[in-house]
Amino acid sequence: MKAAIGLGNPGLAYALSRHNVGFHVIDLYRQVERRVGRGRRRCSARVYRHGDLLLAKPMTGMNASGEAVSRLVSLYALHPQDLLLVHDDLDLPLGRMRIVPGGGAGTHKGVLSVHETLGTCRVPRMKIGIEAEDRELDGATFVLRSFSEGEWNDLSPILRRAAAAIAAFRRHPLDQVMTEFNTEPGTVAAA
Secondary structure (H helix, E strand, O other), rough: EEEEEEEEOHHHHHEEHHHHHHHHHHHHHHHOOOOOOOEEOOOEEEEEOOOOOEEEOOOHHHHHHHHHHHHHHHOOOOHHHHEEEEEEEEEEEOOEEEEEEOOOOOOOOOHHHHHHHHHOOOOOOEHHHHHHHHOOHHHOOOOOOOOOOHHHHHHHHHHHHHHHHHHHHOOOOOOHHHHOOOOOHHHOOOO
């Protein structure tokens, strides 16, 4: 079994914020894959089942995401390498996506929380770029702001690509998913 876990903040106040990109990707995957089961509240998360894939949105708040993730790992006997954390990334330009096998959390407190509770930073991640070229706000304020209409238009294709990457993650090894999805659309991966 594998699990794709979208990080975000619960509640209407945060629903359209940049920090909730992980939630948006999980919801889009559910829309595309119509056979996803109805969600249930388990382990402080909203959990959906699609065959051998769990989809989860922690309801603990971003900075305590590790609580829900560690409970899910324990309940479903998952290994950290079976997870794919989906989250926003201030170090990537808006509309870019990068899948990595692990690594440091940087300034992302949700990812840091997961690393601390699982005791490892070797957790696969899908990072969705939210940075704006002309940003004047500090990072903590900026991530809680909503996207403009133009930014949503720029972001939509990468959200669809991210949902497709989750479908590939369900069926294929991470290396294969990285090879396919870390290449910009329309380009060929280096051999």
